[in-house]
Amino acid sequence: MSVQVSDILIIGGGILGLSCAWSIASSAPIGSRITLLESNTLSSGTTSQAAALLTRARPNQDMARLVAATFKAISKLEAELNESLPLRKVGSLHISMGHESADYLTSTETAARLFDLRHHRVNPKQVKQLSPWLNTQKIDNALLVEDDGYMDPVQLSQAYAAAARKKGVQIKQGVTIKDLFVASQGIQGVLTNQGIFEAPQVICCAGPWSIKLLHDYEVRLGMAAVRSHYWITDVNPALFPTHAPMVIMPDIKAYARPEVGGLLFGLRDQQAVYASPDQQAVYASPDQIPASIHGFEFDQDPKGLECLEDQWQGLSDLFPSLNDIGIAHYISGISSYTPDGKPIIDATSISGLYVATGCSGGGIAISGGVGEAMANLVLNKTTAGSLETFSINRFGAIDPLDQAFMVECAQARSQKKSG
Known part of the structure; x- marks a missing residue:
């Protein structure tokens, strides 16, 4: 059996793994051997199904720093x-329909001021000019954060990969992890379908597949594989100009952005659904997530019709043309949600083994910050801000295969209001 040796090994070729590879290679000593392994093709998993909203004005300063680092990246x-990378810096329009969301608007405004982001309140006439599809009669207040944007997630991933390769990172696709090699002194490497890859430092960025892989070694990741989904309408340039901002609608727990002449909009289920690949039970263990999630449908509400029906009234109040315009596409994916909606970026109880996962539907936006934080962690460099927010142990003693814990993680998505 062949043996390949590296100094640092990264598991997972999604956007977080690729960002980590590039960031580590940018700071590692000259001559460091860095290898990334992907079981399929780069960005073919959860990354490829992301809506990719890059919103910077976040009340939690640690999360805001991660997103700010992505823009710098x-x-x-x-x-x-x-x-030039195709970052669409169209801004984000945050709207309030009542007293509760007024507090959200105020906290977003405060965060924008703290991070010196261009922002201002907009009146109904300006809202209509920015996003013609919105019913301004239902809107009490609106805030425009000009420095936000969105970007195709695969193109950003490819940029991380290309830059990492230029710095000497070896990227290998079609390499399936069969097992970890763990000794008393810590991680030693991994066993794959293409032989043994030895390394004294291993970073697991395998998204929802990380749960079962590390569970066998008593590493309990506090997250669950939860459905994320969105719809794309028929093309209508008059309603959905390509330069229009992203729209965050906290009152109805929805978001939207332009998408090639149509409107991409996402909704949060009243009770979020999580993975059940065997099609036999609504609640299934993470070890049942298929290697390829393209074409995968959840056994509960597989086409998202129940969610769309539940949310229809609230959405159509703001988007009255929804009753007439067609829906061209439905995209259903899987996100790794933690109970608090924040990622896990930390060393594990196994010496030399690290994790960067639990993106909670925001992996594209935080990718640059996650890569930078992991590079500092692995290379023992100073990190801006605290990583305590993203600690692997912050949920206490949990079992990610426990149904009650999965429900808790799913609720984090159901309750999410921001983009």
């Missing part, structure tokens, strides 16, 4: 690759 990638 995009600028660095453009310089290193000598090309």
